[in-house]
Amino acid sequence: MRVRRLVAETAVDPSPQAVRDLLAECRLPVDDGLPDRRPGALSGGQQRRVALARALARRPGILLLDEPTAGLDTALRDEIAGLLRHLATTRDLAIVLACHDPELVDRCADDVVDLATACRPAPRPATLPARPEDTVSHPDGMAGNGLTAHGLTVGFTRHGRARLALDGVDFAAAPGSATGIVGPSGSGKTTLLRVLAGLQRPDAGTLTLDDQVLPALARKRGRDRQRRIQLVPQNPLGTLNPARTVGATLARPLRLHQATAKADLADRVTGLLADVGLPADFARRYPAELSGGQRQRVSIARALAAGPDVLLCDEVTSALDPDTATAIMSLLTALRERHGMTLVVVSHEHHLIARYTDTVHLLDTGRITDSGPTASLVAMT
Numbered sequence: 001m002r003v004r005r006l007v008a009e010t011a012v013d014p015s016p017q018a019v020r021d022l023l024a025e026c027r028l029p030v031d032d033g034l035p036d037r038r039p040g041a042l043s044g045g046q047q048r049r050v051a052l053a054r055a056l057a058r059r060p061g062i063l064l065l066d067e068p069t070a071g072l073d074t075a076l077r078d079e080i081a082g083l084l085r086h087l088a089t090t091r092d093l094a095i096v097l098a099c100h101d102p103e104l105v106d107r108c109a110d111d112v113v114d115l116a117t118a119c120r121p122a123p124r125p126a127t128l129p130a131r132p133e134d135t136v137s138h139p140d141g142m143a144g145n146g147l148t149a150h151g152l153t154v155g156f157t158r159h160g161r162a163r164l165a166l167d168g169v170d171f172a173a174a175p176g177s178a179t180g181i182v183g184p185s186g187s188g189k190t191t192l193l194r195v196l197a198g199l200q201r202p203d204a205g206t207l208t209l210d211d212q213v214l215p216a217l218a219r220k221r222g223r224d225r226q227r228r229i230q231l232v233p234q235n236p237l238g239t240l241n242p243a244r245t246v247g248a249t250l251a252r253p254l255r256l257h258q259a260t261a262k263a264d265l266a267d268r269v270t271g272l273l274a275d276v277g278l279p280a281d282f283a284r285r286y287p288a289e290l291s292g293g294q295r296q297r298v299s300i301a302r303a304l305a306a307g308p309d310v311l312l313c314d315e316v317t318s319a320l321d322p323d324t325a326t327a328i329m330s331l332l333t334a335l336r337e338r339h340g341m342t343l344v345v346v347s348h349e350h351h352l353i354a355r356y357t358d359t360v361h362l363l364d365t366g367r368i369t370d371s372g373p374t375a376s377l378v379a380m381t
């Protein structure tokens with residue numbers, strides 16, 4: 001369904017002009033064809049503002065928002081905070097927002113209810129290191145050059161106008177490294193990960209894995225090369241099958257990529273859950289019965305079930321409280337160390353990129369503006 005219908009569907013006034021006004025009120029660019037796009041063709045920040053427009057379309061007296069700024073860069077977060085205050089005043093609206101971001105609370109809220117004790121993160125597995133930076137290393141003797149890309153270009157055409165989401169991007173993630181990708185909302189981070197994962201065909205450019213040219217699309221890569229590169233997507237609820245238990249979700253890649261025998265599946269699933277700090281009985285749960293952090297862990301476990309050499313993580317901590325976000329990043333670092341994986345992390349949380357990656361690529365409007373050691377390019381705070 002396209003954006004204009006998504007908003008009209010819930011609107012008290014579904015006329016085209018009212019829908020445009022609502023999108024503009026949520027600071028979405030209505031003149032570049034955005035109302036005619038589908039949600040998959042929007043950046044994460046744009047998707048959140050469309051969700052806000054949908055809620056406002058009902059002309060509510062009370063607006064309940066669950067993590068309205070998760071996955072947004074700080075500039076957009078501040079913009080949304082200002083927008084929420086503006087809406088509260090101009091529409092005489094009571095806003096209740098649940099979030100992990102103390103800065104957003106400071107900027108928006110008149111009153112705060114702290115549910116801290118009810119929101120303890122899941123226990124970390126015993127194998128996690130106390131200081132993740134101690135475990136960062138580049139395993140010697142690994143074959144090849146890891147994952148590289150040259151001249152990646154992706155354009156999207158809307159109303160006859162071509163827009164480049166990626167514009168000649170060169171990228172490299174050395175074997176066993178932890179590589180960060182940072183950039184403002186809409187700069188092309190998700191598009192880059194989707195191209196690396198083989199889910200989006202680039203208009204130009206080449207990919208190699210350990211010096212072998214990779215076909216653009218995952219389905220042309222063959223089973224083994226598909227296994228080697230796995231993506232943990234930005235929104236796990238959207239990609240975990242709601243009708244499938246966690247156990248069934250994890251069993252699938254185990255059978256497909258690792259030829260796990262039926263008799264061994266339950267044990268392997270339990271092992272994967274333990275790897276991501278979840279108890280064995282979670283195998284019986286459905287995605288809707290999990291918290292955001294638990295879904296994220298299941299999503300990571302599903303990617304690990306394939307046995308990847310390169311794990312691409314898109315905003316995996318964006319809806320998590322600071323403790324859980326740190327636990328997830330520590331977990332990924334420990335898993336990288338244990339399995340000798342390469343980790344590629346997209347995040348707006350610069351302190352996590354600074355702490356948990358060794359190399360970083362800065363992306364802006366589809367171009368790499370700088371690449372190099374994280375310590376010299378990204379501040380810890």
Ligand SMILES: Nc1ncnc2c1ncn2[C@@H]1O[C@H](COP(=O)(O)OP(=O)(O)OP(=O)(O)O)[C@@H](O)[C@H]1O
Pocket residue numbers: 037040041042043044045046071072073156157164165183184185186187188189190191192
């Ligand atoms: N399928 C598509 N069709 C048209 N435009 C698209 C499509 N996919 C992405 N875009 C546009 O390409 C640009 C880059 O999007 P992308 O999702 O890669 O950004 P991002 O850096 O990951 O953003 P965020 O941090 O908000 O998630 C955005 O302007 C987005 O609207």
